[in-house]
Amino acid sequence: xxxxxxxxxxKQFETDLDTTRTRVLQMGGLVEAQxxxxxxxxxxxxxxxxxxxxxxDARVNGYEVAIDGACNHIVVxxxxxxxxxxxxxAISKIVTDLERMGDEAKKIARMAxxxxxxxxxxxxxxxxxxxxxxIAVKMLRQALDAFARLDAASAAEVMKEDSExxxxxxxxxRQLITYMMEDPRTITAALETVWVAKAVERIGDHAKNISExxxxxxxxxxxxxxxxADIEKELSRE
Amino acid sequence: xxxxxxxxxxxxxVLGWKLVANRREFAKLRRxxxxxxxxxxxxxxxxxxxVFNLLHRHRRTTLHRRRQLxxxxxxxxxxxxxxxxxxxxxxxxxxxxxxxDAAEEHLGLDAGRDRGQPVANFVREPGFVEYLSAGDxxxxxxxxxxxxxxxxxxxxxxxQIVDFGAEEHLLLSQDVTGDERLESMRRDFVAxxxxxxxxxxxxxxxFLETIQDLKLDAGRVRDYVSLMAPxxxxxxxxxxxxxxLSSLEHAPAPPPTNRxxxxxxxxxxxxxxxxxxxxxxxxxxxxxxxxxxxxxxSEIASVFLNLVTNAVRYTPENGEIRIRWRSSDDGAAFSVExxxxxxxxxxLPRLTERxxxxxxxxxxxxxGTGLGLSIVKHALARHNAVLEVDSKPGKGxxxxxRFPATRLLAAAPPVSTHSSRPVAG
Numbered sequence: 001x002x003x004x005x006x007x008x009x010x011k012q013f014e015t016d017l018d019t020t021r022t023r024v025l026q027m028g029g030l031v032e033a034q035x036x037x038x039x040x041x042x043x044x045x046x047x048x049x050x051x052x053x054x055x056x057d058a059r060v061n062g063y064e065v066a067i068d069g070a071c072n073h074i075v076v077x078x079x080x081x082x083x084x085x086x087x088x089x090a091i092s093k094i095v096t097d098l099e100r101m102g103d104e105a106k107k108i109a110r111m112a113x114x115x116x117x118x119x120x121x122x123x124x125x126x127x128x129x130x131x132x133x134x135i136a137v138k139m140l141r142q143a144l145d146a147f148a149r150l151d152a153a154s155a156a157e158v159m160k161e162d163s164e165x166x167x168x169x170x171x172x173x174r175q176l177i178t179y180m181m182e183d184p185r186t187i188t189a190a191l192e193t194v195w196v197a198k199a200v201e202r203i204g205d206h207a208k209n210i211s212e213x214x215x216x217x218x219x220x221x222x223x224x225x226x227x228x229a230d231i232e233k234e235l236s237r238e
Numbered sequence: 239x240x241x242x243x244x245x246x247x248x249x250x251x252v253l254g255w256k257l258v259a260n261r262r263e264f265a266k267l268r269r270x271x272x273x274x275x276x277x278x279x280x281x282x283x284x285x286x287x288x289v290f291n292l293l294h295r296h297r298r299t300t301l302h303r304r305r306q307l308x309x310x311x312x313x314x315x316x317x318x319x320x321x322x323x324x325x326x327x328x329x330x331x332x333x334x335x336x337x338x339d340a341a342e343e344h345l346g347l348d349a350g351r352d353r354g355q356p357v358a359n360f361v362r363e364p365g366f367v368e369y370l371s372a373g374d375x376x377x378x379x380x381x382x383x384x385x386x387x388x389x390x391x392x393x394x395x396x397x398q399i400v401d402f403g404a405e406e407h408l409l410l411s412q413d414v415t416g417d418e419r420l421e422s423m424r425r426d427f428v429a430x431x432x433x434x435x436x437x438x439x440x441x442x443x444x445f446l447e448t449i450q451d452l453k454l455d456a457g458r459v460r461d462y463v464s465l466m467a468p469x470x471x472x473x474x475x476x477x478x479x480x481x482x483l484s485s486l487e488h489a490p491a492p493p494p495t496n497r498x499x500x501x502x503x504x505x506x507x508x509x510x511x512x513x514x515x516x517x518x519x520x521x522x523x524x525x526x527x528x529x530x531x532x533x534x535x536s537e538i539a540s541v542f543l544n545l546v547t548n549a550v551r552y553t554p555e556n557g558e559i560r561i562r563w564r565s566s567d568d569g570a571a572f573s574v575e576x577x578x579x580x581x582x583x584x585x586l587p588r589l590t591e592r593x594x595x596x597x598x599x600x601x602x603x604x605x606g607t608g609l610g611l612s613i614v615k616h617a618l619a620r621h622n623a624v625l626e627v628d629s630k631p632g633k634g635x636x637x638x639x640r641f642p643a644t645r646l647l648a649a650a651p652p653v654s655t656h657s658s659r660p661v662a663g
Contacts, residue, residue: 022356029362036382141346148359149351 045116053109060102139207155211165204324411438469492534527565553578
């Protein structure tokens with residue numbers, strides 16, 4: 001093969017990878033907006049916002065299908081190796097996580113609709129859930145930034161924050177249980193609020209998964225199911 | 239050896255010597271040219287010297303021009319850096335080339351690390367992504383921004399792409415949170431005023447229609463009229479408050495020399511409170527210090543009245559209301575403390591907004607217009623004073639107006655009592 005052709009192909013390959021990466025990040029931006037809107041819908045009960053979130057989920061799914069297709073195409077056509085292959089594999093996992101986060105946003109919107117339609121807003125655990133969702137969104141944003149910059153250190157930072165959401169979730173749960181014991185009329189609303197809190201907690205988990213994938217891309221080490229202290233040790237061993 | 243050979247030999251010697259000399263000069267040239275910094279050319283005579291000088295001059299001008307260009311770049315970057323807007327230079331594919339600090343802060347970019355990456359990798363808000371792909375950059379797009387390290391703050395950014403040069407773009411960003419808030423405040427204000435006026439007007443119109451359409455006896459009509467009167471009164475009060483507020487906004491600042499006698503005003507506030515309370519509250523007045531205020535009497539009177547009537551309105555029966563005035567050479571404070579229903583902390587920052595009400599039904603039923611604290615805030619601001627609110631829900635509130643020393647005048651000696659004038663200073 002003449003030299004020029006390989007160069008051309010690798011350049012084309014580079015462009016394909018770049019485009020896919022940008023697409024993933026755009027999908028992430030959409031998911032982030034979806035989560036924020038869902039939480040806004042949950043706290044304000046704004047029916048238009050809630051409906052928008054539910055409608056927009058199709059766009060998230062559309063991104064997933066398109067990016068997955070692009071990944072398959074690259075694998076088949078270019079047969080990438082080493083770090084490029086790692087990138088492609090990580091992308092297809094990240095996209096799955098993003099799509100699930102979109103589902104969680106939709107779930108929150110659905111719950112919000114139900115809670116506010118009943119009008120029986122006995123339970124007001126909004127501040128804590130809002131706080132947890134802010135952390136979750138921040139984690140997602142950091143994970144995406146780390147993916148854009150291929151920055152393993154800041155991806156590791158994200159993983160540290162997940163425990164904060166977990167403890168916030170536990171405290172929401174405790175408070176809701178107290179409410180339910182005090183006044184059984186609150187049980188329906190409280191259970192629905194639990195689902196919202198759980199969805200937020202899951203969003204945090206997915207953000208953590210994304211940052212694990214970023215570390216995998218950069219370092220080639222699989223840090224899933226590894227404690228944070230071990231990951232930090234691993235990263236500093238350069 | 240013939241003369242020819244001698245001549246040839248001489249030529250060879252001369253040429254050889256020249257060659258050696260030339261090589262020496264050449265080596266000098268090479269050494270000199272290889273130096274990274276501009277130094278004086280080596281000494282050389284004849285044609286070599288000329289070449290050295292030419293080269294030296296050429297090098298000097300090039301270097302000078304390069305320095306000028308570098309300075310120009312530095313200056314224009316510094317200019318872009320100093321702009322209050324975020325500026326990012328993008329290439330034909332909207333990849334980041336450079337950006338200033340404001341853009342880094344607004345968009346979460348890192349000018350060093352993110353160079354060469356598509357800007358949409360970092361500015362991922364769907365609104366902006368759509369704006370980029372639509373390619374119509376005549377108007378800016380508004381997106382919410384969140385600061386990178388903390389909770390999402392409700393702030394808005396206006397982003398616009400401007401083409402410049404050959405196939406390059408500028409991305410301008412501006413924080414328009416203030417504008418947006420102002421716009422929404424104006425919208426809300428008009429909507430609120432209309433709403434506040436329409437409610438009593440609907441009641442009035444309803445009664446008028448009934449009186450017109452039905453044959454009613456005089457007693458019934460009188461009943462209706464007595465129900466209509468308070469509605470008309472409420473509209474009047476609202477319009478008066480609006481006029482006060484608008485005059486506070488537009489009139490020139492009150493002169494700092496106009497003396498306001500504080501004692502009579504305090505007494506009036508107490509009387510007003512008692513009239514409104516009709517004996518349902520314990521009301522006390524305590525005044526310390528011998529200073530008067532400088533400013534507009536009617537404005538300060540309305541501050542006092544508004545704070546006092548609020549306290550009466552929001553304090554249940556048998557509650558206590560303490561009106562205090564305290565002045566010293568460092569400043570003065572007028573405060574009204576009640577044992578009322580108190581205010582939840584989340585309402586405190588918005589209390590002085592027009593028509594902001596913690597509890598809509600309650601405020602109207604007690605006769606508030608929703609403008610009282612806005613008037614207080616404006617009137618105080620015109621006297622360089624500030625309003626402070628301390629409140630515990632269920633326990634009570636304290637509203638204090640703090641006046642700076644510059645607004646105080648030593649009180650005129652009281653007419654009847656012993657005249658011990660306060661010593662200045």
